[in-house]
Amino acid sequence: MNELEFLQRWHNEKPMYTAWGDLVVSDLCQKLEGTGKDLDSHLKQPAKARVKSDDSLIDKAFYRPHKNYENPYEDIEDKVGCRFVVLLVEHIDELSEIIKSNEKWEYVECRHFSEERKKDPLLFTYQSVHYVVRAKADIQFNGEIVEAGTPCEIQVRTLLQHAYAELTHDAVYKAKTVVEPEVHRTVAKSMALIETTDDFFSDVSNKLNSSASLEFCFQQGLDALYSELMETNPHLAQKSSIVVLDEFDNLINSDLIDKIKVFIEQQPFVVSAIRAGLNDFPFYNQSVSLFVFWLTSKRRNRLLEDWPLERSIIERVASDSGVSIER
Numbered sequence: 001m002n003e004l005e006f007l008q009r010w011h012n013e014k015p016m017y018t019a020w021g022d023l024v025v026s027d028l029c030q031k032l033e034g035t036g037k038d039l040d041s042h043l044k045q046p047a048k049a050r051v052k053s054d055d056s057l058i059d060k061a062f063y064r065p066h067k068n069y070e071n072p073y074e075d076i077e078d079k080v081g082c083r084f085v086v087l088l089v090e091h092i093d094e095l096s097e098i099i100k101s102n103e104k105w106e107y108v109e110c111r112h113f114s115e116e117r118k119k120d121p122l123l124f125t126y127q128s129v130h131y132v133v134r135a136k137a138d139i140q141f142n143g144e145i146v147e148a149g150t151p152c153e154i155q156v157r158t159l160l161q162h163a164y165a166e167l168t169h170d171a172v173y174k175a176k177t178v179v180e181p182e183v184h185r186t187v188a189k190s191m192a193l194i195e196t197t198d199d200f201f202s203d204v205s206n207k208l209n210s211s212a213s214l215e216f217c218f219q220q221g222l223d224a225l226y227s228e229l230m231e232t233n234p235h236l237a238q239k240s241s242i243v244v245l246d247e248f249d250n251l252i253n254s255d256l257i258d259k260i261k262v263f264i265e266q267q268p269f270v271v272s273a274i275r276a277g278l279n280d281f282p283f284y285n286q287s288v289s290l291f292v293f294w295l296t297s298k299r300r301n302r303l304l305e306d307w308p309l310e311r312s313i314i315e316r317v318a319s320d321s322g323v324s325i326e327r
Helices: 002-034 052-063 088-099 113-119 160-171 181-230 240-245 256-266 269-277 288-298 300-306 311-321
Strands: 049-050 080-086 105-112 131-136 139-141 145-146 149-158
Touching: 002 049, 002 052, 002 080, 002 088, 002 139, 002 145, 002 149, 002 160, 080 088, 080 160, 088 131, 088 149, 088 181, 113 181, 139 181, 149 160, 160 240, 181 240, 181 256, 181 269, 240 288, 256 269, 256 288, 269 288, 269 311
Parallel strands: 080 149
Antiparallel strands: 049 080, 105 131, 131 149, 139 145
């Protein structure tokens, strides 16, 4: 197949490839939304399919060094492709599972940075996850028939990996001139930093999620305890509740609800004080008030040092508890 024949076939099939790319993106976005993801925030750039330009395709098929295709048109698998850019490495893994589980296509994992690290742990270079998916059967989409076996490349990267690729892909790896060794050295150092930062981001995210999950469970426990003691439901957690829980989050653990319950059983004035103040002191309508009574008694110094809201709130709780908060 010469260049002219190649282009004629490409022009005839380009609408089919466009439809296939759009279908792949649409399916993956729908599946992500089905897991509760907000695409506007989860994806760091809009996901869309893109077909190769004529010049790029001809260059790759006939002129790219180190590319010895027996059948260029069939062998080039990225005539249409799409890219998903996410924040964390864990998000790559989530999307990978969605790609692998789709029943409309067969997939091949062309490259995965974690596998490449295992093979060459001292190499710091381009990182991404690439899949090629091929339609299992003929599919109609956007007025086109996508033939079985039509390929689409999917790239999945973190935001930092994407920044690296945008800088280096054409400037370094597709450069028409010789790139100085020092440039390659600098590029490798930048990828080492990116890999480290991605790991740090994941660690921070996991710790934040763990803390948020514990805080959420604690809030639910407070709500249930408040309903049991007050025989009425607390008001929904207000911003003030969240601020208090965030400030004292390192005191929250799986045993704290039981400790507060025992404390209130031993100090029945707490329930009486809250009931008496429901109408004139809105803070007592929130279940976090139980936690503040416990803090006033058990962690008074910490409470006074780190209290994040108006002091009048803890002055009222201290007065109802019969304790002094004067230093």
